[in-house]
Amino acid sequence: MAYVETRNLQKYFGDVRAVDGVDLAVAEGELIVLLGPSGCGKTTLMRMIAGLEQPTAGEIYIAGERVDEDIPPRARGIAMVFQSYALYPHKTAYDNIAFPLEALRRARSFIRDAVQKAAGMFGIGHLLGRRPRQLSGGERQRVALARAVVRSPRVFLFDEPLSNLDAKLRAVARFELKQFQRQLGTTTIYVTHDQVEAMGLGDRIAVMDRGKVRQVGSPQEVYENPADTFVATFLGSPPMNLVEWSGDTILGFRPENFLPKAVFATDDGVVSFRLRVREVEHLGASRLVYGMLEERVRTDQPVIADLPVTIRTPIAEGEVYDFAVARRALRHFDARTGLGQYDGAT
Amino acid sequence: MTARRALRIVRRAILYVAATAFTVFAVMPFYWMILTAFKTNQDLYVGATDLSHVPWIFNQRPTLEHVKLLLAHTPYLTWVENTVFIGALVVLLTLIAAVPAGYSLARLTGRWGERLGIGIFLTYLIPPTLLFIPFARVIAMLGLQNSVWALVLVYPTFTIPFCTWLMMGFFRSVPRDIEDQAMIDGYSRAAVIRKIVLPLAISGILTVVIFAFTLVMQDFVYALTFISSVGKMTVSLGVPVALVRGDVFYWGSLMAACLITSIPIAVVYNLFIDRFIAGLTAGALKG
Numbered sequence: 001m002a003y004v005e006t007r008n009l010q011k012y013f014g015d016v017r018a019v020d021g022v023d024l025a026v027a028e029g030e031l032i033v034l035l036g037p038s039g040c041g042k043t044t045l046m047r048m049i050a051g052l053e054q055p056t057a058g059e060i061y062i063a064g065e066r067v068d069e070d071i072p073p074r075a076r077g078i079a080m081v082f083q084s085y086a087l088y089p090h091k092t093a094y095d096n097i098a099f100p101l102e103a104l105r106r107a108r109s110f111i112r113d114a115v116q117k118a119a120g121m122f123g124i125g126h127l128l129g130r131r132p133r134q135l136s137g138g139e140r141q142r143v144a145l146a147r148a149v150v151r152s153p154r155v156f157l158f159d160e161p162l163s164n165l166d167a168k169l170r171a172v173a174r175f176e177l178k179q180f181q182r183q184l185g186t187t188t189i190y191v192t193h194d195q196v197e198a199m200g201l202g203d204r205i206a207v208m209d210r211g212k213v214r215q216v217g218s219p220q221e222v223y224e225n226p227a228d229t230f231v232a233t234f235l236g237s238p239p240m241n242l243v244e245w246s247g248d249t250i251l252g253f254r255p256e257n258f259l260p261k262a263v264f265a266t267d268d269g270v271v272s273f274r275l276r277v278r279e280v281e282h283l284g285a286s287r288l289v290y291g292m293l294e295e296r297v298r299t300d301q302p303v304i305a306d307l308p309v310t311i312r313t314p315i316a317e318g319e320v321y322d323f324a325v326a327r328r329a330l331r332h333f334d335a336r337t338g339l340g341q342y343d344g345a346t
Numbered sequence: 347m348t349a350r351r352a353l354r355i356v357r358r359a360i361l362y363v364a365a366t367a368f369t370v371f372a373v374m375p376f377y378w379m380i381l382t383a384f385k386t387n388q389d390l391y392v393g394a395t396d397l398s399h400v401p402w403i404f405n406q407r408p409t410l411e412h413v414k415l416l417l418a419h420t421p422y423l424t425w426v427e428n429t430v431f432i433g434a435l436v437v438l439l440t441l442i443a444a445v446p447a448g449y450s451l452a453r454l455t456g457r458w459g460e461r462l463g464i465g466i467f468l469t470y471l472i473p474p475t476l477l478f479i480p481f482a483r484v485i486a487m488l489g490l491q492n493s494v495w496a497l498v499l500v501y502p503t504f505t506i507p508f509c510t511w512l513m514m515g516f517f518r519s520v521p522r523d524i525e526d527q528a529m530i531d532g533y534s535r536a537a538v539i540r541k542i543v544l545p546l547a548i549s550g551i552l553t554v555v556i557f558a559f560t561l562v563m564q565d566f567v568y569a570l571t572f573i574s575s576v577g578k579m580t581v582s583l584g585v586p587v588a589l590v591r592g593d594v595f596y597w598g599s600l601m602a603a604c605l606i607t608s609i610p611i612a613v614v615y616n617l618f619i620d621r622f623i624a625g626l627t628a629g630a631l632k633g
Contacts, residue, residue, distance in 0.1 A: 052526050074532045086527035090545050103532025147531070 002061070003028035003187045004049065004155055009058035009068075011044050018044040020211030021058070031181050031188040032216075035198040036208035037234070042191045045208070046157050049189065051076050063154055074103065079148035080157040083164060085140045087132040093119075093143045094128040100151045118146040121180065138169050145177075149184070156181070156188040162197060174200055195235050199223065207231045225331070226252070229338040232331065241303040242333070243293060249341070250333040255288070255306035257329035260313045261322040272324040275303065277317055285309055294320060376608075377402075382601035384408035390597060412598030413606075416589075422603060424577055425584035428494055432580060433562040435498045440505040440558040445551065447506075448513025449539065453522075463514050470507040477503070478571045485572055496572040497580070501565065505558040512557070516550030517543065552618055560611065581607050 002025035011019040019041040026032045034042040047053040049060055051073035060068040067076050079100070087096050097118055101111045119125045122142040132140055141161060148156060162170045162177070178201055181188050192198055198205050199219040206216045207230075215227035226232035226240065229250060233239040238255050245251040264270050274294040281288040289305040305323060307313075315321060332341040381402065382390065389406045392399050399405065416422050451459045451466075481500055490496040520543055528538040544551070562580075569583035576588065585603040589596040 047526075050526075050530060052529070072534070073526075073529045074534065078530060080527065080530045082523045082527060084521060084523045086521065086523035088524060088528070088542060099528070100531040103537075151532075 002026060003030075003063060004189065005061040006045070006049070007059040007061075009045065009048060009060065010056045011041070011048060011053060012056045017211045019048065019055075022208075022211075022213050024206060024213060024216070026187060026189060028187055029185045030203045031178070031190060031201060033190045033192060033198040033202035033205045034208055035192060035195060035202075035205050035234075038193055040208040041211040042193075042208050043159055046159055046189060046191050049155075050078055050080055050157050077154035078157055079151065079153035079155075080159065081141075081144045081148050081161040083160040085132075085144040085161075085164070087140055087143055087147075089132050091131070092128065093124065093130055093132070093135065096132070096143055097128075097147045097150050100147060104151065114150050115146075118150040121149065122146050122176075137165055138173065141165060141173065145180075149180075153186065156186050156190075158188065158190040160192050160194075163192070163194070170197075177201065195237070199235075207234060209234070225340065225342060227340050229333050232333070232340075238288065238304045238306065240331070243295075243301045243303065244335065245332075248335045250335050250338075252331040252333055253325045253329055255304045256308075257325050258303065258305040258323055259307060259311065259325075260315070261324040262313060263311055264324055264326070269327045270324045271327055271330060272322055273303075274320055275305070275323045276320045277315055279317055280315055287311075287315070289315055379601045379605050379608075382597050383412055383599075383605050384410070384602075385598065386411065387598065412596070413602045415596065416599040416602050416606075420588045420599070421576055421579075421584065422581075425579050425581045426607070428578060429563060429580045429582075432494055432497050432501070433559045436501040436505060436562050437555050437558045439498070439502045440509050440554060441551065443502065443506045444509035444513050444554060445544075447510040448550075449517050449543065451510065451514045452517035453525075459514075463511055466507045467511040470504055470511070474504065474565070474567050478567055481568070482571055491572065492574045492578060494573070494578055497562075497565075497568060500568050500572065501558075501562050505561055509554040509558060512553060513547070513550050516547040516553075520546045556614060556618060563607070563611065 004024075004026040006022050006024045009019055009022045009024075010017070022041075022045055024032075024045075034045060036042045044053060048055050048068070049062075051067065051071065055068055058068070059066060062076055062078070065071075087093075088099065091099065094115055097115045098111050101114055106114075115128070116125065119128055122145055124139060124142045124146060127135060127139055127143070132143070135143065141164070144161070158177075162173050165173055174197060190198075190201060202219055204216060204218055205222050207214045207222055207227075209230050215222050215231045217225075222231060223235050226235065229242055229252070232242065232252050236254060240252045240254050241258060242250050242252050258273075261270070261272050275289075275291045276294050277289055277291040279290040281290070286309060287307040289307060291303060291305070293301045293303055295301075307315075333339065334341060381404070385404060386406050386409045389404065392405075447466075451463045453459075481503075485491060485496045485500070488496075488499075490499065524542060524546075525538050528542045529535065533541065564582060565580070566582050569580050573579050573583060576584065579587065581603065585600060589600045589603070
């Protein structure tokens with residue numbers, strides 16, 4: 001069933017466990033995002049799937065075929081887009097896109113048609129005569145994508161392909177990337193440290209930290225039911241509030257669920273907190289309220305509330321207010337292991 | 347405002363004066379070479395007795411006499427031939443060794459690459475004037491005394507280390523992503539090197555060719571040590587040996603030889619000067 005699969009995959013650089021036993025199963029046609037902070041092993045994992053790094057241990061399968069031992073990158077049926085785009089500087093855009101087909105020794109007319117088609121797909125047909133240094137960042141990225149598409153690979157590997165674009169272009173490029181991946185239906189593994197990109201693009205997200213996959217799930221799943229405190233704080237901006245509750249439990253709630261008590265219609269199913277407000281930031285569409293809980297075990301736990309502009313309750317710095325969270329929006333984590341505690345209810 | 351403008355003009359002027367002085371300094375030997383090569387002997391030597399004689403212009407019509415002497419009465423063309431032959435072989439050997447070695451040091455050996463690279467460069471710093479003594483033993487053991495093959499063997503010992511180091515800098519400037527990309531795009535490492543890495547390092551290869559060839563041309567010590575028959579000499583050895591007879595210097599012919607030899611080099615340098623400088627600085631920054 002899985003189209004790309006890793007089993008207990010490991011990569012050590014000396015004593016550093018870059019990838020530390022990853023089991024990942026990617027379904028055919030799926031776009032899975034490997035998300036994590038820099039140094040979490042996501043790029044190393046992708047490079048092992050590509051065949052650019054030798055695993056220390058473990059197995060990799062692509063389309064049911066074991067590839068980790070003697071199959072070089074060129075024989076794995078993959079295409080990759082690097083963060084730097086890695087265009088060949090001495091070749092024109094046309095020759096860049098044609099290069100993978102030349103490796104397959106295709107007829108010249110076949111190559112010409114395929115390059116034209118791929119270039120047309122990304123709207124760069126008029127740039128084919130230029131060299132990379134004569135292209136803008138966005139154009140380079142399109143050439144790199146066209147080169148990835150041109151030989152119809154089994155799997156796309158994307159290593160932060162949008163991070164060199166400016167913010168405006170990035171949103172458009174993200175949308176286009178998703179469109180064309182849907183169109184082609186090619187299995188795709190996408191590496192990023194940008195959670196917005198991950199949430200927007202991924203059919204599923206694999207959140208990684210220190211060489212391990214912490215959680216795999218749909219964007220909603222990992223956002224709403226984080227498997228542990230790492231995932232809880234890595235996703236979301238601002239991140240999930242975590243507060244010590246009873247001795248062995250950490251309580252988690254998203255800033256957007258942490259609202260003035262007056263907003264809630266009833267006291268039923270609501271847990272309330274007293275909040276001393278330290279600072280209020282007006283961000284246009286919302287207000288960020290920074291404060292300390294004046295509650296229970298400790299009084300020095302910083303939390304953030306994210307109030308949409310529709311909530312007009314006046315809030316002043318230095319004052320104490322009643323805030324609340326709906327019980328179903330609360331998450332419990334084990335204080336020792338950091339693991340989420342879910343029973344049938346969630 | 348005007349004061350600042352004046353200051354700027356003065357600064358400019360100083361700059362130009364300095365640049366002109368330096369240019370004159372650099373061009374002077376070449377000018378002297380041309381002058382001496384085509385002056386008649388009378389024009390050349392009269393200054394010793396006649397103090398009113400102006401030495402830096404042609405006082406008599408230029409002559410080809412010295413060039414004729416050089417070409418007809420010395421084996422100058424044979425020396426040129428020897429130099430080109432040895433130079434070409436040394437360049438070839440240097441490329442065969444330094445290009446793969448530079449690539450390996452830049453890419454494949456991890457943290458030892460840098461140290462090995464520096465180690466190789468250090469061997470280049472040992473002066474030839476020390477090395478020719480042990481080399482003489484080696485050459486004698488190999489039975490290559492008085493043979494151009496001795497030079498073909500010896501020159502690469504200093505061209506290869508330096509050129510390896512130079513190529514290492516060039517290969518490092520080729521982004522690794524590009525090689526990875528080409529390997530994913532369907533090529534073996536050998537094909538990647540041939541189709542991507544070498545074309546991108548072409549200025550490095552040109553630098554190596556020019557550098558190795560120039561070193562061969564200007565060497566004197568090794569040629570003097572290993573070659574004794576006039577017919578096997580290189581230009582840099584043959585010219586002074588044949589044209590300095592006892593205490594008589596055939597200045598006109600000596601300078602003609604220098605001139606003829608340096609013109610092709612000067613032309614090649616000028617054609618590739620930008621790439622050559624890029625090469626030297628690329629190496630310098632990365633080492």
